[in-house]
Amino acid sequence: MPLFKRKPRPAPLIPPDALPAGEEVDRSVRATLLHGKAAINGGLYMTKRRLLFHAEKGDARWLIVPYEEIKSSGIYAAPAATMGAPGARAHCLFIETTKGEHVWWDFDNREESEWLPIVQERAKAAATPAAEED
Numbered sequence: 001m002p003l004f005k006r007k008p009r010p011a012p013l014i015p016p017d018a019l020p021a022g023e024e025v026d027r028s029v030r031a032t033l034l035h036g037k038a039a040i041n042g043g044l045y046m047t048k049r050r051l052l053f054h055a056e057k058g059d060a061r062w063l064i065v066p067y068e069e070i071k072s073s074g075i076y077a078a079p080a081a082t083m084g085a086p087g088a089r090a091h092c093l094f095i096e097t098t099k100g101e102h103v104w105w106d107f108d109n110r111e112e113s114e115w116l117p118i119v120q121e122r123a124k125a126a127a128t129p130a131a132e133e134d
Contacts, residue, residue, distance in 0.1 A: 014045055014054060018062075023047050027118075029111050033063060034078060034092060034104040044105055046118065051095070053105070065095055065103060070123035072096045075112050078104065095119070 014025055024047060031044035033053050042055040053063040076094045093112045095103040105112075 014043065014052070018052070018054070019047065023049060027115065029107050029115075031105045031107040034106055039106075044107065046115065048122070051119065063103070065097065067119075067122045067126035069097045069099070070095055070119065070126070071098045073116060073119050073123065075116055078106065093119075 014028070019025070025045045026048065027046040029044050031042065031053065033040040033042065033055065040055050040058065042053055045052040045054070050064055050066040055061045073093070073095050075091050078092050091109055091112060092104045092106045093115060097103070
């Protein structure tokens with residue numbers, strides 16, 4: 001296999017006890033969580049209720065963002081230049097929570113473009129019942 005044409009590895013399997021009964025993974029992808037200067041590799045999973053990131057290493061393995069806590073989302077340039085090839089992290093999936101937290105995931109640009117409308121649609125649907133109660 002040529003050196004630069006390697007296929008990306010699939011996202012690691014989510015542990016069976018990670019999801020409650022009835023919740024299933026709709027999509028998954030190998031992703032990098034960008035947090036300050038840290039880049040944490042793992043798997044990003046989409047269910048009907050939330051986004052889950054499972055880190056491959058470290059003490060804190062899970063990052064969970066329920067759709068009702070998503071204030072906005074988009075695909076933007078990476079928050080800080082890291083060492084590596086220029087443009088290595090040109091665009092990332094960005095989530096802002098209702099608490100003002102910013103979450104950045106970097107994975108294949110084509111996949112990011114496919115994930116974004118789904119995340120936006122589910123976040124809007126999750127926010128609609130809450131808006132009707134007010």
